Amino acid sequence: MATLSTGEKKALYILNIIFDIRVRQEAGQATFMVVDDVADSFDYKNKYAIIQYLKDVAEGDGFQQVILTHNFDFFRTIKSRFVGYGNCLMVSRNSDGITLAKAAGIDNVFVNDWKAHFFNDSKKRIASVPFMRNLIEFTKGDGDAGYLKLTSLLHWRADTASTTEAELDEIYQGLFGLGQKPVDDRTGSVVNGIYAAASECLVAPDGANFEHKIVLSIAIRLKAEEFMAGKINDPSFLASISQNQTPKLLKRYTAQFSGDPSVKVLDKVVLMTPENIHLNAFMYEPILDMSDEHLRKLYGEVVALA
Known part of the structure; x- marks a missing residue:
């Protein structure tokens, strides 16, 4: 043996x-x-x-x-x-113990759930952004205007704060041509909606919470990059980054602010968030295995940096 x-x-x-x-x-x-x-x-x-x-x-x-x-x-x-689906359960664990809940999101959660609720559920709307960006990349390439606009909702760019809900609606309609556009004011900033949805996730009941983990991860990374970009204060450097933005910002930030306690928090952002944002069928397990309790805590730490 x-x-x-x-x-x-x-x-x-x-x-x-x-x-x-x-x-x-x-x-x-x-x-x-x-x-x-x-x-x-x-x-x-x-x-x-x-x-x-x-x-x-x-x-x-x-x-x-x-x-x-x-x-x-x-x-x-x-x-x-x-x-059968009805006999499938998922376990979630937090500091209070273990809970069992009916399984969700087994079969193409984007097509069967999030896309249908794009206009009436803020968290599912935000969680759809990485999927939409993937679809545009596959069909039109990473130089497409829609791809670049969605990238500005996943990374802090010059136009992130000014991107409106109406612009996100337009990209969705261009991809799918489905759904009833809301009649309320759509001039609000998407990033403000992301931060508001993340705050809602902090007090949501425990569970698999697929969309909550994506929303929190997006909000964490945006908050962290916004913080670093503001401290570095070099718009030309920010504009020059074409990939791996968070690690590059962190490297520059660490060089300028060596020894600052915030570096430890920002390191966790780089470690914990990417797999929950760059999501596809082969990357479900990280989002399942990690409790959103850790993301809730990290979001609070990142918000506190400001």
């Missing part, structure tokens, strides 16, 4: 479980199984084989299963193969 790798040990362990299950099946013994992260350390081919086996067991008589996993892709595949 000592010479076996972690994956080989797990494979042997699973073989022992399969043998035990077979014995119980032949004996007609009623069995309640707790399956905990059984697919870890395996490639996709073996993960699918495990899922098929669990499905076969579930369809037989006498076996009930509770399947636990940290792997969102495994979770989503299990749901699609044999566990």
Whole structure:
């Protein structure tokens, strides 16, 4: 056993479980199984084989299963193969304990939820910005005016503060041509709406809160970049940054204000926020695994810098 790798040990362990299950099946013994992260350390081919086996067991008589996993892709595949959406739960943990809630956002949360609520839910509206920017990048390129405008809502640029809700509406309509435009005043600043939505997230109930994590991450990074840009006070330097803006601002800020306590907070911004903003189908797990409790705390720390 000592010479076996972690994956080989797990494979042997699973073989022992399969043998035990077979014995119980032949004996007609009623069995309640707790399956905990059984697919870890395996490639996709073996993960699918495990899922098929669990499905076969579930369809037989006498076996009930509770399947636990940290792997969102495994979770989503299990749901699609044999566990109904209504039987899927998500766990969230904070300083007060652990809560279970009905699963949400398993199947294309942007198309099935956020896009439909773009005009009537401020947090889902803001959370849609990274997706919209990705779509424009894929279809029109990163030089498109809409792409650049949305980038100014994810990074602090010269036009960030002046970008209006009406401009964001126009980009949405240009992409999808869907939804009823609001009739209220649309001249307000989007960034002010982002900060207001982030404040709402601070007092929201605990849960998976996909959109809350994205809103908080966007607000944290904008606040941090706004703070650094103001302290550095070099508009030409800010305008010259074409990529990796937050790390470059932090590098310049650290050089000018070496030893300032704010650097520690700003380091956390660079560490914690990007994966929650540059979001795609392969990057769900960071947003699932990290509680928004940490983002709430960091937002408060960044706001306090000003």
